[in-house]
Amino acid sequence: MSYIILRHRDIADIDQLNVYKKNDGFAAFKNAVTKMSPTQVTDVVKNSGLRGRGGAGFPTGMKWSFIDNKNWPHYVVANADESEPGTFKDREIMEGNPFQFLEGVAISSYAIGANAAYIYLRGEFWQLAAFLDEKIAEMEEAGYLGDKLFGGEYSLRMYTHLGAGAYICGEETALLESLEGKRGQPRVRPPFPPSYGLYGKPTVINNVETFANVPMILANGADWYKSMGTTDSAGVKVFSLSGRVRKPGNYELPFGATFRELIYTYGGGVQDSRSVKAIMAAGASSSLILIDNEKVLDTPMDYATVRTLGADLGSASVIVIDDTVSMDWLVNKTIHFFRHESCGKCTPCREGTYWMSNIIERIHSGQGTTGDVDLLLNVAKQMQGKCLCALGEFSTMAVVSGIERFSQDFKKAVTPAPPLYVMQNEGMEKA
Amino acid sequence: MSLEKKYPKEVKQILSKYPPEHKRSAVMPLLYLAQSEEGYLTKAAMQDVAKIVGITETDIAALVGFYTLYHDKKEGKYRMQVCTDLPCALRGAEEFMEALCGNLGIKVGETTPDGFVTVEAVTCLAACDKAPMFQTQGPDGIKYHENMTVDRTMELISVLRRSGREVEQ
Numbered sequence: 001m002s003y004i005i006l007r008h009r010d011i012a013d014i015d016q017l018n019v020y021k022k023n024d025g026f027a028a029f030k031n032a033v034t035k036m037s038p039t040q041v042t043d044v045v046k047n048s049g050l051r052g053r054g055g056a057g058f059p060t061g062m063k064w065s066f067i068d069n070k071n072w073p074h075y076v077v078a079n080a081d082e083s084e085p086g087t088f089k090d091r092e093i094m095e096g097n098p099f100q101f102l103e104g105v106a107i108s109s110y111a112i113g114a115n116a117a118y119i120y121l122r123g124e125f126w127q128l129a130a131f132l133d134e135k136i137a138e139m140e141e142a143g144y145l146g147d148k149l150f151g152g153e154y155s156l157r158m159y160t161h162l163g164a165g166a167y168i169c170g171e172e173t174a175l176l177e178s179l180e181g182k183r184g185q186p187r188v189r190p191p192f193p194p195s196y197g198l199y200g201k202p203t204v205i206n207n208v209e210t211f212a213n214v215p216m217i218l219a220n221g222a223d224w225y226k227s228m229g230t231t232d233s234a235g236v237k238v239f240s241l242s243g244r245v246r247k248p249g250n251y252e253l254p255f256g257a258t259f260r261e262l263i264y265t266y267g268g269g270v271q272d273s274r275s276v277k278a279i280m281a282a283g284a285s286s287s288l289i290l291i292d293n294e295k296v297l298d299t300p301m302d303y304a305t306v307r308t309l310g311a312d313l314g315s316a317s318v319i320v321i322d323d324t325v326s327m328d329w330l331v332n333k334t335i336h337f338f339r340h341e342s343c344g345k346c347t348p349c350r351e352g353t354y355w356m357s358n359i360i361e362r363i364h365s366g367q368g369t370t371g372d373v374d375l376l377l378n379v380a381k382q383m384q385g386k387c388l389c390a391l392g393e394f395s396t397m398a399v400v401s402g403i404e405r406f407s408q409d410f411k412k413a414v415t416p417a418p419p420l421y422v423m424q425n426e427g428m429e430k431a
Numbered sequence: 432m433s434l435e436k437k438y439p440k441e442v443k444q445i446l447s448k449y450p451p452e453h454k455r456s457a458v459m460p461l462l463y464l465a466q467s468e469e470g471y472l473t474k475a476a477m478q479d480v481a482k483i484v485g486i487t488e489t490d491i492a493a494l495v496g497f498y499t500l501y502h503d504k505k506e507g508k509y510r511m512q513v514c515t516d517l518p519c520a521l522r523g524a525e526e527f528m529e530a531l532c533g534n535l536g537i538k539v540g541e542t543t544p545d546g547f548v549t550v551e552a553v554t555c556l557a558a559c560d561k562a563p564m565f566q567t568q569g570p571d572g573i574k575y576h577e578n579m580t581v582d583r584t585m586e587l588i589s590v591l592r593r594s595g596r597e598v599e600q
Contacts, residue, residue: 082557083554083555083557084555085516085517085518085554085555085559086517086518086555086559087555087557087559088557088558088559088560090557091557091558122557123498123500123573124500124556124557124566124573124575125557126572126573126574127572127573127574127575159448159449161448161456161459161460162459162460162463163459163498164459164462164463164498164499164500164501165498165499165500165501165553166497166498166499167554167555178459179456180453180455180456181453181455181456181457181458181459181484181486181494182455182494183493183494183497184497184498199450199453240559240560241560242518242521242522242559242560243518243521243522243559244521244522248522248559248560249560250560283518284516284517284555317559319517319518319521319559321521325521330517333516333517333520334517337516337517337554337555340554341554343497
């Protein structure tokens with residue numbers, strides 16, 4: 001099967017405008033602007049079953065249809081803040097097949113009537129932003145961006161915007177705050193961006209990979225797209241495979257491919273021929289999937305089925321953990337990450353990640369007791385359902401699933417006694 | 432000299448990206464521009480940016496403190512920001528970091544005595560399949576270095592020392 005998203009692997013130099021054009025590039029955008037109404041475009045995307053690729057899996061066409069048409073102007077924002085540990089697909093898409101992504105942004109802009117689109121890239125993608133600026137300039141020169149496109153009334157401009165190192169800016173309302181020149185801290189929702197987005201105006205925000213799907217869907221039709229994947233999750237997905245595998249990398253597969261296919265057929269199996277102990281399917285935000293029998297590896301990867309394992313597929317960043325890894329080490333890593341990235345706006349996340357990191361460090365350094373493990377679980381569970389955005393929630397996933405599903409690892413790491421001075425060092429009363 | 436006087440073209444180009452009534456959006460690219468001068472944001476540079484976008488110096492300080500790629504202290508000319516997050520750690524990033532620091536004779540977060548390189552541990556850089564990896568933040572912006580070994584890193588540092596700038600590898 002030929003690639004749908006990672007087409008640069010099939011077609012050399014597709015990052016060159018003339019090559020992209022020769023391969024039907026911008027035909028879908030031109031057709032949409034000259035022959036379709038915005039609603040018709042949205043309907044095709046809706047019928048294709050495309051779901052957002054940033055992690056939440058929200059139906060894309062439905063999101064577009066929520067746009068508030070009583071309040072103008074409208075904006076489109078591409079979320080290129082790719083920062084989830086284990087995720088590196090958007091970068092490859094933008095580097096390898098930039099025009100398909102940009103065409104998707106353009107089609108989406110037409111569908112919601114936006115005349116300006118911003119591409120928010122994480123600050124580390126400094127070189128990539130310069131590269132995209134060149135591509136945008138080429139599109140302007142070729143008449144795919146600018147005023148009165150294709151001889152009609154529709155106008156569109158596109159701009160890149162660099163973040164400056166903050167995981168939280170991948171959260172869409174934090175991203176908007178950042179784009180407005182403020183600290184990237186999430187907004188209280190509702191209202192959601194389709195009614196109150198950039199500068200308080202109706203805004204559609206989608207992930208890079210989501211946009212990259214759109215030109216292909218418009219060109220080949222909703223039924224074609226739906227014919228791939230599963231009933232729950234239509235189409236193809238770029239899976240980022242990392243961790244203890246022989247061939248880490250991005251693999252474009254239809255939804256419904258199994259973990260086994262991804263890890264063994266494509267990823268070359270586990271390093272040193274060890275066995276898989278756990279899988280994190282959604283990067284560091286994942287619950288740990290316990291591989292206690294071989295059958296778990298045969299689980300099809302789509303949003304609904306992965307949920308039956310007590311986890312989420314998220315952005316499909318599959319981190320493979322082998323049997324040499326102890327979960328207290330792993331949980332120490334993930335908590336450290338979230339403590340660093342917590343934006344500090346809401347108390348449960350700011351304080352919770354701080355205390356969790358103190359406790360796990362005690363456990364991991366061999367100074368913890370069984371009471372510490374209970375305390376850690378307790379703090380994590382108290383955070384759940386109380387944070388302002390998903391980041392706080394995510395920080396507890398590996399903690400709770402780690403302790404509940406790999407209790408042996410934690411038992412081994414601590415001495416079997418209750419904590420006498422629970423938070424003594426931090427100035428708390430004797431327990 | 433003020434930022435606007437020194438880089439009139441760049442400042443104008445940055446401001447043109449955003450609606451005139453939302454000038455504040457330009458603050459992040461302007462901070463990058465200001466930082467390119469000294470490798471960190473001086474008080475004067477922050478005042479400059481505040482004036483251009485019409486916000487207070489306190490607002491600017493809040494941003495500089497929030498985002499990790501802005502710096503308010505002078506460190507090494509090049510910052511080597513090594514990802515030691517979970518996926519990279521599963522591929523040897525921690526061992527790489529330890530060996531690199533050993534070779535340079537510094538600890539994580541420290542700068543070499545000649546003020547050339549600061550080694551920092553950072554969170555995910557979206558290159559998990561190419562660990563060990565780091566980015567350099569320096570006078571030439573930010574660059575990725577992937578599938579690295581300590582030997583190749585030391586070589587990179589000596590090339591940087593000789594040429595004074597990043598060259599394509």
